[in-house]
Amino acid sequence: MNAFMTWFYQMSSPPHFYRWAGRAIPWFMWPALILSAVAAYLGLVRSPEDYQMGHTVRIMYVHVPSAWLSMWCYTSMAVASAIGWIWRMKLAHAVAAAIAPAGAALTFLALVTGAIWGKPTWGTYWVWDARLTSELVLLFLFMGVVLLRNAFEDRAQGDRAAAILAIVGVVNVPIIHYSVNWWNTLHQSASVSVAGKSGIDSSMLMPLLLMVLGFTLYLVALILMRTRNEVLLRESRKRWVQELVQS
Amino acid sequence: MIEWLNMDGDGIYVWPCYVLTLIVLIANVWVAKLQHASLLKRAAARARHNDARTEVLEEISP
Amino acid sequence: MTPRRNRMLSVITLLVGVSLAAVFGLRGCDDLKSYFFDPSQVVAGAVKGDQSFRLGGMVKDGSFIRVPESLDVSFVVTDFAQEVKVLYNGLLPDLFREGQGVVATGKLNQYGEFVAENILAKHDENYMPPEVADSLKQKPPETDY
Numbered sequence: 001m002n003a004f005m006t007w008f009y010q011m012s013s014p015p016h017f018y019r020w021a022g023r024a025i026p027w028f029m030w031p032a033l034i035l036s037a038v039a040a041y042l043g044l045v046r047s048p049e050d051y052q053m054g055h056t057v058r059i060m061y062v063h064v065p066s067a068w069l070s071m072w073c074y075t076s077m078a079v080a081s082a083i084g085w086i087w088r089m090k091l092a093h094a095v096a097a098a099i100a101p102a103g104a105a106l107t108f109l110a111l112v113t114g115a116i117w118g119k120p121t122w123g124t125y126w127v128w129d130a131r132l133t134s135e136l137v138l139l140f141l142f143m144g145v146v147l148l149r150n151a152f153e154d155r156a157q158g159d160r161a162a163a164i165l166a167i168v169g170v171v172n173v174p175i176i177h178y179s180v181n182w183w184n185t186l187h188q189s190a191s192v193s194v195a196g197k198s199g200i201d202s203s204m205l206m207p208l209l210l211m212v213l214g215f216t217l218y219l220v221a222l223i224l225m226r227t228r229n230e231v232l233l234r235e236s237r238k239r240w241v242q243e244l245v246q247s
Numbered sequence: 248m249i250e251w252l253n254m255d256g257d258g259i260y261v262w263p264c265y266v267l268t269l270i271v272l273i274a275n276v277w278v279a280k281l282q283h284a285s286l287l288k289r290a291a292a293r294a295r296h297n298d299a300r301t302e303v304l305e306e307i308s309p
Numbered sequence: 310m311t312p313r314r315n316r317m318l319s320v321i322t323l324l325v326g327v328s329l330a331a332v333f334g335l336r337g338c339d340d341l342k343s344y345f346f347d348p349s350q351v352v353a354g355a356v357k358g359d360q361s362f363r364l365g366g367m368v369k370d371g372s373f374i375r376v377p378e379s380l381d382v383s384f385v386v387t388d389f390a391q392e393v394k395v396l397y398n399g400l401l402p403d404l405f406r407e408g409q410g411v412v413a414t415g416k417l418n419q420y421g422e423f424v425a426e427n428i429l430a431k432h433d434e435n436y437m438p439p440e441v442a443d444s445l446k447q448k449p450p451e452t453d454y
Contacts, residue, residue, distance in 0.1 A: 029276075040265070045251070048438030052404055055254035057436055058261050062268045086316045105271050113264040120260050122429045123402030129344035167323055171331045184343040184365055186412055191434040201437035218272065225279040232286040236293065245291040 012091050014231045015240040021224040028221035035214035042207035050204075059117040061207050064192075065215040067110035070138060071173050073103030073219065077145070078170040081163035091227075093159040094234060096166060097149055098226035102219060104142035111135060122186060130179035131187035134172055141169040155234065345412050348391040356417065364393060364423050365412040365431060373407050386411060386423070397425040404430035 011017050043061035050057035077099040084092030114132070115125040126132065145162050152158035180189040191199040198205060235241050252258050345365030346355055356362050364386055372385035383396050384407070395413055405411060410431030415424045437445075 044261075044265070048440075049255075050436050051439040051442035052406065052409065052432065053436075055257035056260050058254075059264045060436070062264050066268070082320050086313060086320060088313075102275060105275055109268055109271055112267060116260050116264050120257060121402075121404050121432050123404075124429055127344065127429070164323070167320060168327050170324070171327050175331065175335075184345045184347065186344050186365075186429060186431055188432050188434045191436060199433075199435040201441050203438060204436050222275055222279065225276065225283065229279060229282045229286055232283070232290065236286070236290050241290050242294040242297065245287055245294050 012089055014091060014094075014235050014238075015244075017091055018228055018231050018244075021228050025221050025224050028217045028224070032214050032217035032221060035210055035217065039207045039210035039214055043211065047204050047207050048201075053121055056117060056120045057204065059113055060204070061211050063110060063113040063117055064208060065212045066106045066113060067135065068212060069215050069219055070103055070107040070110050070135070071176060072216070073099050073106060074138060074141065074166075074173055075170060076223075077103060078166045081166040084159060085163045085167075090159075090234065091231070093163065094230035095223065095227050096145075096163065097159070097230050098223050100142050100145045100149075100162075100166075102222050102226060104139060104146065106219075107135065107139040107142060111139065127186050129185040129187060130183045131176065131185045134176040134179050137172055138169075138176060141165070141172060145169075347388040348386055348393045349388055351393055351417070351423075352391040359416050361414065361416050361426075363412055363414050364395070364425075365410065366393075368405070368407045368409060368411050370407050386413070393421075393423050395423045395425050397428055399426075399428070401428055402430040404432060406430075409433070 011020065039061060043058055047058070047061075049055050077096050080092045080096040080099065083089055084096060111132075114135075118127075119125050145166050148165055149158040149162035152161060177190075179185060180187055192205070192208070200208065232241060252262070254261055345363035348364070348366050350356075351364060366386040366388045369385040369387045369392065373382065374384070375382045379398075380400070381396075381398050382401070383394060385392050385394050387393075395415075396418075397413070397415075405428065410433060412429045412431050413423065413425035414427040418424050
């Protein structure tokens with residue numbers, strides 16, 4: 001715990017974070033690339049067709065990781081915002097600012113791949129059921145956080161306003177997750193659960209879980225890249241940035 | 248090969264999903280890289296400007 | 310109380326407040342959030358008059374009938390407690406099967422049959438290759454969907 005706190009305090013120093021992240025990014029990006037490529041090969045070539053859906057089941061290997069990680073992004077953004085607000089930690093706000101557009105991109109992917117998948121399986125691109133609607137609300141929340149932060153001249157004020165929206169919006173995450181259990185939806189309920197047996201055959205579960213892992217590592221790398229940019233933007237007048245570009 | 252791409256007619260749903268995902272994931276990284284380069288450039292310009300100012304200040308001060 | 314404690318408390322208050330609002334807000338309008346009614350609700354009279362609504366459930370095995378040389382079909386939707394007969398004229402989605410989920414939009418007629426204008430297939434959460442599905446068929450399937 002102590003070692004973690006030391007690491008945490010060191011990380012909260014922008015120049016330290018900037019250097020550390022610069023070294024760490026390839027260690028996430030390359031494994032992400034390899035894992036996703038393997039998962040795509042397994043998903044598109046090696047995995048079997050579904051007994052009902054046929055080949056369209058292969059859309060699952062990009063749809064499900066996008067959807068899961070869109071919720072993961074939102075939760076992380078809310079946690080970073082809360083840390084930034086409570087401890088007045090600027091770097092945490094920078095992380096939250098870095099996550100928002102990445103999360104919006106994943107939510108967009110989840111919605112669009114879901115719509116394309118819906119046509120051959122359900123017979124429609126879109127319905128206003130609880131799952132689809134709450135995921136659409138997630139996209140609006142991400143966009144709202146981005147817009148709100150930019151709406152203020154003063155960066156600290158923008159950070160605080162965006163933090164409040166991010167924290168308030170986090171109630172939508174359990175709503176998305178449990179919508180398929182709480183209410184009747186056209187969307188099927190969860191196939192993979194942490195405990196208990198999953199409804200997916202292992203030949204399909206393997207590429208799915210590999211893709212989720214690949215997407216997760218990719219996102220960590222992307223968020224580190226975007227946070228470095230945020231740090232540069234926010235600290236552009238600081239001495240360490242000047243020294244950095246001169247050396 | 249064609250048969251695999253076609254996927255019994257489901258290819259028209261499957262391939263757009265994968266292509267779109269690939270485009271969005273690559274675009275995210277690409278935009279972040281461009282942003283990084285332009286931020287560094289701006290910081291360098293600011294640093295040069297500051298240097299020039301210090302030099303002038305040093306010249307006029309005795 | 311330190312300012313930091315104060316902010317921590319305000320975050321917690323904010324979260325609790327919004328969660329409570331969400332719970333009560335969402336409890337209020339159940340029919341808004343449920344995308345469809347199941348046969349038990351319909352038989353119990355959850356839908357009043359000749360309102361249009363969505364009916365969802367499983368297509369009962371062996372209940373599908375097509376009128377020869379037409380698009381007129383009928384089948385029974387069940388939730389394993391109650392059943393509703395559905396009449397439909399039109400194209401069915403590719404994944405429409407007996408023993409699979411379905412969501413139909415329409416109204417009840419005077420005989421308590423559901424006249425559908427539109428039919429969507431509802432997939433369950435199980436994914437498997439055809440061989441596995443075949444070997445599962447030997448054993449009786451579980452009846453919860």
